[in-house]
Amino acid sequence: MQHIQLFDTASSTYTYVLFDATSHEAVIIDPVDDQVERDLQVLREHGLKLVWALETHAHADHITSAGLLAELAGAKTTAPAGCGITTASTQLNDGDVLRFGGEQIRALHTPGHTAGSMCFVWRDHVFTGDTLLINGCGRTDFQSGSAAALYHSLTEVLFKLPDATTVWPGHDYLGKTQSSIGQEKATNARVAGKTLAEFVAIMDALSLPPPKRILEAVPANLHSGLRHDAPVAHELVQRHADGYAGDVSVTLAHQWVESGEAVLVDVRTDAERAWVGFVPGAVPVAWKQWPGMDMNPDFDAQLQAAVPEGKKVLLLCRSGVRSVAAATRATEMGLQAYNILEGFEGDPDENAQRNRRGGWRFNGLPWRQG
């Protein structure tokens, strides 16, 4: 046997251990913190050396044990580059290959359940995380989810794999364990034979309650599940080598704004803010402006006016490119400037929709109500 399927009943999560039978090098996909003892036992029983702990996405319903497995079993942690899991030792991009012994896993970027979500292909198996579930799929209503992106990932990425590929999902809520691409393509109730518009309508009508542990799980999973009891976890700041003071998770940014120690500055264009949605409490200071995305000639003066003496400044944009440039400029101006990781992720349409549904949510976490 070269792969083992394990189940966490509390969250209905499947964890997978794959290994190379010759070298005994192993990887674990989506490990759950409450099951770390069980997983270490499985590794011991099979005489395995864990080389990688992989995430399919930043989970909202349980906490990963990836960080613990790095400490306890010497695994290297790896996560999709678009998930903001800054503590992972390797950030995976579409098509990246991970090797363990003579085996290899290929990463497929499959946005939809979350913007960064990935599936992993190993031989004629695919580990689909929450992108494709058996006769279902991951929800798309939080954490940068997008039904349109998920439809594309399902129909144009996963369903292009050979029909005989075995599907191993990230969860099953009905006790099913595996499926195949051919089976899901033909019978999956949400996507088989559906147009994009029909699929989006189905996803929009789901109205599922939020996962019970979302507020605890997402911040923990953004740093590989390593929880710290200190109220302000400095681990959430990743020092930047040069240019500006650091990269900050949404959670820490939120804490700093709430405590008044930092000012939040939104460097998106005026047009983006109007179309995509405003972030309550953020001061608008565009880095560039339409038309032509020219530099805002008044950026320095507007920023200086926005940040009182002695306060930190947090820079936010859509995806984290302009906010890095703006944080670098702010540092040159003598400010203590931080970049918010991932920015205001997602495409304008979906954010606008999410905003219309009421209650602004920023990267899946509740932001201050305006």
Ligand SMILES: N[C@@H](CCC(=O)N[C@@H](CS)C(=O)NCC(=O)O)C(=O)O
């Ligand atoms: N009831 C579960 C949450 C279940 C849930 O929302 N699961 C997510 C995966 S993280 C999902 O995408 N579910 C799809 C579905 O239920 O159709 C909990 O409270 O933890």
Ligand SMILES: [Fe+2]
């Ligand atoms: Fe999920």
